[in-house]
Amino acid sequence: MKGILGLTIILTLAWLPTTGADLTLTGSTTVFPIIQAAAEEFMAKHPEVDITVRGGGSGVGIAALIDGICDIAMASRPMKTKEIKRARADGINPCETVIARDGLVIVVHPANPITSISTETLREIYTGKINSWKDVGGEGGTIVVISRDVASGTFEVFKKMVLKGKRVRADALMLASNKAVAQTVAQTPGAIGYIGLGYLSPHLKALKVDGVMPDAETISSGKYRLARPLFLYTNGKPRGLAKRFIDFILSPSGQKIVKETGYLPVR
Amino acid sequence: MRRGIIERLLLPIALLTWVLLFSIVAVLITESLPIFRKVPLFHFILGQNWYPVDEPPEFGILPLILGSFLITVGALTVSLPLGLGCAIYLSEIAPSRVRESIKPFIEMLSGIPSVIYGFFGLVFLSPLIQRLFQIPVGLTGLTAAIILGIMALPTIASIAEDAITAVPQSIREASLALGATKWETITKVVIPAARSGIITAIILGSGRMIGETMTVLMVAGGAAVIPKSLLEPVRTMTATIAAEMGETPMGSPHYHALFGIGLILFLVTLSLSVLAERIRR
Numbered sequence: 001m002k003g004i005l006g007l008t009i010i011l012t013l014a015w016l017p018t019t020g021a022d023l024t025l026t027g028s029t030t031v032f033p034i035i036q037a038a039a040e041e042f043m044a045k046h047p048e049v050d051i052t053v054r055g056g057g058s059g060v061g062i063a064a065l066i067d068g069i070c071d072i073a074m075a076s077r078p079m080k081t082k083e084i085k086r087a088r089a090d091g092i093n094p095c096e097t098v099i100a101r102d103g104l105v106i107v108v109h110p111a112n113p114i115t116s117i118s119t120e121t122l123r124e125i126y127t128g129k130i131n132s133w134k135d136v137g138g139e140g141g142t143i144v145v146i147s148r149d150v151a152s153g154t155f156e157v158f159k160k161m162v163l164k165g166k167r168v169r170a171d172a173l174m175l176a177s178n179k180a181v182a183q184t185v186a187q188t189p190g191a192i193g194y195i196g197l198g199y200l201s202p203h204l205k206a207l208k209v210d211g212v213m214p215d216a217e218t219i220s221s222g223k224y225r226l227a228r229p230l231f232l233y234t235n236g237k238p239r240g241l242a243k244r245f246i247d248f249i250l251s252p253s254g255q256k257i258v259k260e261t262g263y264l265p266v267r
Numbered sequence: 268m269r270r271g272i273i274e275r276l277l278l279p280i281a282l283l284t285w286v287l288l289f290s291i292v293a294v295l296i297t298e299s300l301p302i303f304r305k306v307p308l309f310h311f312i313l314g315q316n317w318y319p320v321d322e323p324p325e326f327g328i329l330p331l332i333l334g335s336f337l338i339t340v341g342a343l344t345v346s347l348p349l350g351l352g353c354a355i356y357l358s359e360i361a362p363s364r365v366r367e368s369i370k371p372f373i374e375m376l377s378g379i380p381s382v383i384y385g386f387f388g389l390v391f392l393s394p395l396i397q398r399l400f401q402i403p404v405g406l407t408g409l410t411a412a413i414i415l416g417i418m419a420l421p422t423i424a425s426i427a428e429d430a431i432t433a434v435p436q437s438i439r440e441a442s443l444a445l446g447a448t449k450w451e452t453i454t455k456v457v458i459p460a461a462r463s464g465i466i467t468a469i470i471l472g473s474g475r476m477i478g479e480t481m482t483v484l485m486v487a488g489g490a491a492v493i494p495k496s497l498l499e500p501v502r503t504m505t506a507t508i509a510a511e512m513g514e515t516p517m518g519s520p521h522y523h524a525l526f527g528i529g530l531i532l533f534l535v536t537l538s539l540s541v542l543a544e545r546i547r548r
Binding site for chain 2: 028058086141150175
């Protein structure tokens with residue numbers, strides 16, 4: 001069974017232009033823009049090096065690391081116990097490096113008079129207890145609740161920090177990307193949603209959560225609570241080229257790229 | 268000599284399609300079996316709650332199945348009249364010069380990538396629908412149905428046109444000779460004679476729509492509730508697989524459940540194809 005799947009993957013990969021890739025990274029689409037930009041700069045500095053970056057999602061990246069298809073997995077969530085167990089069984093010893101932080105911003109339509117919200121109200125909106133903007137001090141009208149699909153790392157952070165394990169209301173719109181959430185909230189007057197800090201735009205209004213406005217400073221200091229780390233996973237401590245590349249991302253010029261792609265530096 | 272080699276090379280290439288099909292089906296079945304050991308098939312298909320990452324998780328895909336069917340039926344009501352109208356006009360009424368200039372455009376519709384259709388629906392159609400129906404949000408089953416209807420138009424129009432063109436000229440002449448008008452000939456003679464081909468067009472069009480992923484992921488809204496009307500956000504089987512597969516831990520029940528959805532979707536489209544093939548004969 002796994003053999004067949006493996007064969008299919010190998011057959012598929014055999015068609016991709018993989019010639020001479022010295023370092024391959026696969027995984028989270030959230031981490032992807034940072035690594036893509038960092039890889040370009042790293043390759044410009046070291047023309048002899050070839051770095052391939054692929055998306056697919058955190059789960060795909062971790063699976064690729066376990067199967068030995070990539071050198072570094074990108075993930076927007078920590079590895080799960082089950083995944084670590086599977087990795088160990090296959091002789092892989094996953095080693096975690098935090099390269100950036102991402103703040104979760106609660107957004108509404110710019111015409112919405114609300115400026116601030118509490119975690120508790122947010123939970124009641126997302127679990128279905130509150131349905132009208134009137135109940136949260138707005139001008140009335142149905143609240144259109146927008147969430148990310150359940151498998152996204154962004155959703156997992158939101159679920160843990162805001163929902164505290166409770167279920168999202170079944171009629172919430174589950175959209176597939178930060179971009180889709182941003183677009184929909186921007187054109188829907190009654191909508192509320194959450195996105196990564198990097199996707200904030202003038203077409204959206206960010207809300208204070210528990211009195212704190214999300215920005216680079218409040219997220220880095222931990223004052224704004226809705227934030228998550230972004231990870232790279234290697235097999236064992238990073239060595240060789242993988243170590244050089246990760247060190248570059250953690251260096252001042254690498255962390256500048258993190259900032260430029262809309263995330264928050266960790267160094 | 269050279270021809271012999273090429274011919275011998277073509278056989279394995281043809282066989283490769285078999286191998287690919289069977290390995291895909293094999294993976295689909297083996298990867299979905301674990302979920303049916305955990306959740307009985309009956310509960311999987313008729314369960315009303317899709318909460319795959321909760322503790323404990325719930326894997327009920329009835330809202331997703333109904334979402335897929337609702338959008339497909341909605342899309343058919345858009346594409347069937349348009350597609351059939353196109354086919355009748357092109358094959359029976361249009362002068363050949365007009366036909367030759369319109370046909371390429373219909374075919375071009377099928378060349379537009381689905382992500383472009385989705386983007387069009389997201390940015391243009393959904394605000395329009397929201398304002399038109401005065402509803403809180405424009406990402407609805409109707410939005411997806413309209414876009415899918417346009418996407419299926421080339422399939423339905425071209426297969427139906429082939430079927431209508433294939434009706435022997437002598438039948439038309441006989442009808443006209445008996446005193447029927449051109450319109451009577453079309454509606455009472457030609458279309459009934461092309462019926463099986465038209466039904467094939469509808470079925471193949473449905474297969475195309477039920478399997479469409481990117482567009483519904485972008486514009487249908489994605490709420491996993493049993494849809495009460497087309498004016499609500501709807502989630503389909505394809506959109507669920509596409510949205511959730513990337514981040515799902517390999518080997519988890521959620522992962523197997525997504526393969527389970529894939530298996531059911533495959534069975535639906537397979538039976539549609541078989542049905543179409545049968546009717547065509």
